Amino acid sequence: MTTAGSVQPRAELLVCIKCRCGQDLPADARRPGQMLFDEIASRPCPEGLTVTPVECLQNCDHGCTIALRGGDARWTYVFGRVDPEVHPDMILDGAAQYHESAEGIIPWRQRPEHFKRNCIARIPPVSMPEDA
Amino acid sequence: MTTAGSVQPRAELLVCIKCRCGQDLPADARRPGQMLFDEIASRPCPEGLTVTPVECLQNCDHGCTIALRGGDARWTYVFGRVDPEVHPDMILDGAAQYHESAEGIIPWRQRPEHFKRNCIARIPPVSMPEDA
Numbered sequence: 001m002t003t004a005g006s007v008q009p010r011a012e013l014l015v016c017i018k019c020r021c022g023q024d025l026p027a028d029a030r031r032p033g034q035m036l037f038d039e040i041a042s043r044p045c046p047e048g049l050t051v052t053p054v055e056c057l058q059n060c061d062h063g064c065t066i067a068l069r070g071g072d073a074r075w076t077y078v079f080g081r082v083d084p085e086v087h088p089d090m091i092l093d094g095a096a097q098y099h100e101s102a103e104g105i106i107p108w109r110q111r112p113e114h115f116k117r118n119c120i121a122r123i124p125p126v127s128m129p130e131d132a
Numbered sequence: 133m134t135t136a137g138s139v140q141p142r143a144e145l146l147v148c149i150k151c152r153c154g155q156d157l158p159a160d161a162r163r164p165g166q167m168l169f170d171e172i173a174s175r176p177c178p179e180g181l182t183v184t185p186v187e188c189l190q191n192c193d194h195g196c197t198i199a200l201r202g203g204d205a206r207w208t209y210v211f212g213r214v215d216p217e218v219h220p221d222m223i224l225d226g227a228a229q230y231h232e233s234a235e236g237i238i239p240w241r242q243r244p245e246h247f248k249r250n251c252i253a254r255i256p257p258v259s260m261p262e263d264a
Binding site for chain 1: 146186188189190191197199201208210251252253254255256258
């Protein structure tokens with residue numbers, strides 16, 4: 001739906017659902033990553049955001065792990081050391097702020113503290129040359 | 133240029149040029165990340181690959197850092213603990229293999245050992261819903 005003013009492209013919150021969070025778990029145990037996804041999915045989703053479960057974001061040493069992306073104009077961020085019990089609200093808050101920004105950069109002073117200290121990596125906006 | 137057979141979209145090798153590689157360096161010192169980029173840029177570039185310097189991939193604790201991406205159909209990978217002196221040939225080799233794969237997944241047995249052990253994170257191919 002288009003409203004007045006500029007409409008940002010959708011953002012996507014990726015949640016690694018296979019994360020063991022460094023724990024030695026039985027094969028059939030519900031994983032911390034799945035708990036994290038379930039907690040996030042049980043909350044109201046901010047406008048313009050899609051939440052996507054992912055099998056493995058390969059940040060296994062510093063999980064749980066989420067990533068935020070949102071089209072070719074935004075930076076993609078990977079955040080680690082997420083706690084499935086403590087952080088779901090913070091993550092959705094941060095994801096909403098990310099969606100509001102055209103470049104995917106949340107202003108530092110508004111950025112959630114956890115995002116400031118637990119960025120695992122970021123990928124710049126796409127500026128790919130034309131296909132060969 | 134289009135040749136016979138299937139043509140893969142271009143791939144992009146991103147190199148963090150600001151990386152200090154954990155060293156305490158004078159402000160005007162040439163950084164390990166810049167050395168890495170220069171070493172890579174001085175070599176022949178595999179077909180279909182673009183090498184792009186990036187200001188910061190924010191994997192500062194485990195640098196030097198590179199990333200590989202290549203359009204919406206491929207996984208994006210971030211690799212760390214790259215040595216500017218030892219690894220440039222391996223990286224270009226790996227980037228060429230990445231470019232050859234439709235999904236950005238280098239078959240495990242062919243994957244460079246360094247890539248196997250030093251993946252910092254990966255981001256799945258884009259499957260974004262339509263813009264709101």
